[in-house]
Amino acid sequence: MEVKIGILTVSDRAHEGTYEDKGGPAIESWLQDVLTSPWSALKRLVPDEQPLIERAIVELSDQYGCHLIVTTGGTGPSPRDVTPEATEAVCDRMLPGFGELMRQESLKVVPTAILSRQTAGTRGHSLVINLPGKPSAISDCLSAVFAAVPYCVDLIGGGRLETNPDRVKSFRPGSTMSS
Amino acid sequence: MEVKIGILTVSDRAHEGTYEDKGGPAIESWLQDVLTSPWSALKRLVPDEQPLIERAIVELSDQYGCHLIVTTGGTGPSPRDVTPEATEAVCDRMLPGFGELMRQESLKVVPTAILSRQTAGTRGHSLVINLPGKPSAISDCLSAVFAAVPYCVDLIGGGRLETNPDRVKSFRPGSTMSS
Amino acid sequence: MEVKIGILTVSDRAHEGTYEDKGGPAIESWLQDVLTSPWSALKRLVPDEQPLIERAIVELSDQYGCHLIVTTGGTGPSPRDVTPEATEAVCDRMLPGFGELMRQESLKVVPTAILSRQTAGTRGHSLVINLPGKPSAISDCLSAVFAAVPYCVDLIGGGRLETNPDRVKSFRPGSTMSS
Numbered sequence: 001m002e003v004k005i006g007i008l009t010v011s012d013r014a015h016e017g018t019y020e021d022k023g024g025p026a027i028e029s030w031l032q033d034v035l036t037s038p039w040s041a042l043k044r045l046v047p048d049e050q051p052l053i054e055r056a057i058v059e060l061s062d063q064y065g066c067h068l069i070v071t072t073g074g075t076g077p078s079p080r081d082v083t084p085e086a087t088e089a090v091c092d093r094m095l096p097g098f099g100e101l102m103r104q105e106s107l108k109v110v111p112t113a114i115l116s117r118q119t120a121g122t123r124g125h126s127l128v129i130n131l132p133g134k135p136s137a138i139s140d141c142l143s144a145v146f147a148a149v150p151y152c153v154d155l156i157g158g159g160r161l162e163t164n165p166d167r168v169k170s171f172r173p174g175s176t177m178s179s
Numbered sequence: 180m181e182v183k184i185g186i187l188t189v190s191d192r193a194h195e196g197t198y199e200d201k202g203g204p205a206i207e208s209w210l211q212d213v214l215t216s217p218w219s220a221l222k223r224l225v226p227d228e229q230p231l232i233e234r235a236i237v238e239l240s241d242q243y244g245c246h247l248i249v250t251t252g253g254t255g256p257s258p259r260d261v262t263p264e265a266t267e268a269v270c271d272r273m274l275p276g277f278g279e280l281m282r283q284e285s286l287k288v289v290p291t292a293i294l295s296r297q298t299a300g301t302r303g304h305s306l307v308i309n310l311p312g313k314p315s316a317i318s319d320c321l322s323a324v325f326a327a328v329p330y331c332v333d334l335i336g337g338g339r340l341e342t343n344p345d346r347v348k349s350f351r352p353g354s355t356m357s358s
Numbered sequence: 359m360e361v362k363i364g365i366l367t368v369s370d371r372a373h374e375g376t377y378e379d380k381g382g383p384a385i386e387s388w389l390q391d392v393l394t395s396p397w398s399a400l401k402r403l404v405p406d407e408q409p410l411i412e413r414a415i416v417e418l419s420d421q422y423g424c425h426l427i428v429t430t431g432g433t434g435p436s437p438r439d440v441t442p443e444a445t446e447a448v449c450d451r452m453l454p455g456f457g458e459l460m461r462q463e464s465l466k467v468v469p470t471a472i473l474s475r476q477t478a479g480t481r482g483h484s485l486v487i488n489l490p491g492k493p494s495a496i497s498d499c500l501s502a503v504f505a506a507v508p509y510c511v512d513l514i515g516g517g518r519l520e521t522n523p524d525r526v527k528s529f530r531p532g533s534t535m536s537s
Contacts (some may be wrong), residue, residue, distance in 0.1 A: 077453060077480055078513045085451070093264070095256055096275075096454075097282045097293030103455045111505035111529045114455030115513070122256055134531075147290035155257045155294070171290045173313075272443070274435055275454075276461045276472030301435055326469035334436045334473070350469045352492075 002038040003159035005031060006060030006069035006126075008046065008053070010083050011133065014073075015047040023072030026135035030142050031070075037162035042066060048074050053086035061090075061126035067158030068149065069126055070142075073133035075118040083130055084117045091121030091128060095152075098129060098145050105144035106137055120145075125157045147171050181217040182338035184210060185239030185248035185305075187225065187232070189262050190312065193252075194226040202251030205314035209321050210249075216341035221245060227253050232265035240269075240305035246337030247328065248305055249321075252312035254297040262309055263296040270300030270307060274331075277308060277324050284323035285316055299324075304336045326350050360396040361517035363389060364418030364427035364484075366404065366411070368441050369491065372431075373405040381430030384493035388500050389428075395520035400424060406432050411444035419448075419484035425516030426507065427484055428500075431491035433476040441488055442475045449479030449486060453510075456487060456503050463502035464495055478503075483515045505529050 007027050013019035028041050042064055046052040053074070060066040074083030088094060098120035106113030118130035118141070127149065131138045150161040150170040163170040186206050192198035207220050221243055225231040232253070239245040253262030267273060277299035285292030297309035297320070306328065310317045329340040329349040342349040365385050371377035386399050400422055404410040411432070418424040432441030446452060456478035464471030476488035476499070485507065489496045508519040508528040521528040 076513060077451065077485075077510055079450075079515075081451075092258075093256065093260075093296065095294060095296060096278065097295060099454065100279055100282065100458055101286070101293050103458065107459070110531065111527075112509050112531060114459050114503060114506050115453060115510050116455060117451065117453060127256075145293060148293050151291050152256055152294050155255060157258075169290075173289065173291060271437075272435065272439075272475065274473060274475060275457065276474060279458055279461065280465070280472050306435075324472060327472050330470050331435055331473050334434060336437075348469075352468065352470060 001159070002040055003068065003161055004042055004064060004066045005039050006042045006044065006064065006066035008044045008056050008060065008069060008071040010046055010048055010053055010071055010074040012047045012080060015045055021045055022135050023131070023133050023138060026138045027070050027072060027131065027142070030139055034146065034163050034167045035161060036164050037160060039161070048080040048082060050082040050086045050089070053083055054090050057086065057090050057123065057128055061123045067125055067127065067153050068161070069128045070131060071128070072131045072138060075116050075130050075132055077115050077117070081117070084119050087119055087121055087128055087130055091123050094119060094121040101144050102141040105140055109140060122156050127152050127156060127158070143168065180338070181219055182247065182340055183221055183243060183245045184218050185221045185223065185243065185245035187223045187235050187239065187248060187250040189225055189227055189232055189250055189253035191226045191259060194224055200224055201314050202310070202312050202317060205317045206249050206251060206310065206321070209318055213325065213342050213346045214340060215343050216339060218340070227259040227261060229261040229265045229268070232262055233269050236265065236269050236302065236307055240302045246304055246306065246332050247340070248307045249310060250307070251310045251317060254295050254309050254311055256294050256296070260296070263298050266298055266300055266307055266309055270302050273298060273300040280323050281320040284319055288319060301335050306331050306335060306337070322347065359517070360398055361426065361519055362400055362422055362424045363397050364400045364402065364422065364424035366402045366414050366418065366427060366429040368404055368406055368411055368429055368432035370405045370438060373403055379403055380493045381489070381491050381496060384496045385428050385430060385489065385500070388497055392504065392521050392525045393519060394522050395518060397519070406438040406440060408440040408444045408447070411441055412448050415444065415448050415481065415486055419481045425483055425485065425511050426519070427486045428489060429486070430489045430496060433474050433488050433490055435473050435475070439475070442477050445477055445479055445486055445488055449481050452477060452479040459502050460499040463498055467498060480514050485510050485514060485516070501526065
């Protein structure tokens with residue numbers, strides 16, 4: 001019944017130990033506040049290397065059965081930022097609406113939100129969502145899109161996620177029709 | 180003078196006959212209310228199989244000369260949803276602004292709008308637009324984008340479409356410049 | 359210290375001389391009004407031919423060291439419009455947030471804004487941004503996105519751009535974190 005959620009920090013500096021990983025804990029803390037159904041976190045930390053990011057997503061999905069995988073970091077335009085490329089390389093299909101809405105919400109805070117290349121997609125029974133590296137932006141982005149996450153995980157055959165409606169009113173269309 | 184419009188329903192269940200096709204008739208009814216210039220509908224119904232969707236779009240475009248092809252269904256994140264992939268595979272160029280605006284309008288109604296992967300593109304003299312399967316969302320999406328459709332069909336060398344301005348104020352820039 | 363900025367007009371008619379190039383001068387004039395740091399313009403004019411557009415971007419980037427390259431024209435759905443394809447072909451990574459925001463701002467002016475396929479991306483130390491051909495739309499689009507441009511050019515290792523805050527409040531996050 002417990003849904004496994006992968007939390008993947010992508011950061012050269014956090015991986016080297018010269019910088020404390022704040023993105024991963026920010027995601028875990030946000031999920032603890034919002035999810036009311038049973039879940040457990042699988043945490044990974046990799047440097048900004050596309051093959052290592054891809055391998056981490058594939059393992060969290062295929063080997064550990066995470067139905068939701070949330071990444072943080074590596075979404076900007078810097079040469080080392082390759083998280084969106086890694087995500088696209090291992091996903092079966094992309095969901096452009098996530099990136100569009102997260103950028104739109106972040107734009108209300110900073111004009112540099114358009115520099116984020118964050119995206120989302122599905123790999124088998126896993127939904128993969130890219131988030132920025134900055135902890136405050138993580139909360140803004142998750143709050144913007146999470147109402148659609150439980151239904152998406154339903155549609156790809158994942159486990160059932162329930163949210164605290166005071167934090168996120170997750171929405172499941174009444175009809176059995178696929179959209 | 181008459182513009183041919185292809186209406187393509189993509190649905191396993193409607194194709195098997197276990198579910199009545201409501202998307203195709205919703206598109207036809209919307210167009211009847213809005214278009215004031217002569218047109219005729221060519222209707223097709225295929226299951227959620229990428230090669231069959233691609234073949235239907237290609238036939239409606241190349242063989243029957245439809246200058247507008249509107250699909251319904253198969254745009255979600257479920258494993259069987261492959262209409263956007265089929266559309267991209269047979270289009271010469273993609274028009275991301277359609278999907279962006281349709282998702283944005285649908286977001287005013289349901290937060291799961293970001294799960295829709297609907298897109299649009301052109302194949303030769305045909306404009307192809309993906310719509311969701313749900314009849315109410317069809318009307319919302321067509322109303323959001325249709326003001327730009329007649330000019331787009333002009334630009335790709337299709338026939339002339341005119342709309343009832345009480346329903347949709349279609350817009351053609353005065354200048355002869357391409358944008 | 360001077361930043362080189364490439365201004366690339368893509369237009370069959372301007373190239374043939376049957377139409378005066380208004381897009382290139384509109385970009386140059388906008389930049390003159392907004393930039394307060396030293397810069398110089400390198401102007402090019404090519405017809406709507408993908409290989410020529412690609413070659414012009416590559417030369418402005420690799421040979422002349424332009425850290426910002428702004429194109430005008432060739433972004434619509436007409437068969438001759440290929441600037442986005444040329445841009446994508448020569449860029450290392452794409453920045454979808456630019457096209458999304460520019461279309462959204464242009465939508466406030468004309469409903470046909472969704473027909474624009476304009477995008478942005480980076481090639482090495484160069485940021486490439488597509489603008490429409492129409493001079494008034496050029497100003498709307500640059501004003502919409504430019505606050506993020508100086509920081510983006512910083513991130514890809516380009517020169518420092520400063521703007522007149524009465525025109526564009528360019529934003530550089532205080533933190534040294536990449537997003």
